[in-house]
Amino acid sequence: MTISRRDTILGTTAIALAAGAPDALRAQSPSRLQTQVQGIYRQKIGSVSMTCITDGSVSFPREDGFVSNVPASEVATALEASFRSTDKITLTFAPVVLDLPGRLIVVDTGIGPAAFKSSNGIGGQFHRNLAVAGYDAKAVQQVLITHFHADHISGLLSEDGTSAFPNAEICVPAAEYAFWMDDGNASRASSAVVRTNFERAKRFMTTLDKQIRRYDADKEVAPGVTSIATPGHTPGHSSFFVSSEGESIILQGDVTTTPELFVEHPDWHVWSDMDPVVAEQARRKLYELAAANKTLIHGFHFNFPALGRVSKQGAGYRLVPEIWNAAPNL
């Protein structure tokens, strides 16, 4: 079979292959790649070399209360309109490396290396991909944490339970630390999931105690990196504003999780927002600023490489993914 350029562009070759091409053409060569290429995406922000690194994903059934203040049928309609499954939610994870002159920083850490095996390699990829990207976890000097949910802190520990970043200062939001380390708050946990979150937070903070530094909101935490208080998802949830040589990016953490739902509908309350009203306020405040300034945003749960900009649309916003940068010029 001769494959013309025009056929390839129009996709007619693919259709012909699917419809009844000889078996020999369809057979998978054993040497063909059976997995995705490691999710690593580089971009410059001024003099900062930023690398988005995928940790993989987790899927779970969508329950009726996934959005607490909207009928489940309306949520299903929005998912369908985005060509997403209506039965399940898939969350992707994208930690970030900021390679500053003289300082190597990791922002959030994924669901942890132990999850790689238990998920058959679907999640917990961060540490493997970090190494593929050429970064030694021992060389990381600073880890910035947005909040204490499992998908953000679990990669702080190795599979053997020791520090995954033994030489780093681990910077956590002071308000987040105060909330999760308070035994009174833990005793009032509203569900088994929240109780587990308290236990995990305490275990991680205790194990890593010598490396932990608490940072305040709206303060510079590293050269050119400022924390932004974006509470609601958790009490001390923080985002970061990175600025270098006139360029900037907001690392928003979980200001929105599933972007197909909550960017367009900032008033929809996801089950994991601990104070949904405050979370909505934080979301609107950040996106008003980002839309006005056309600031690039990294969303930990946006689709990889998790970069885009928001513009105002109706009562909400529209997420416009960043174009693939084939020549990051690093």
Ligand SMILES: [Zn+2]
């Ligand atoms: Zn998250």
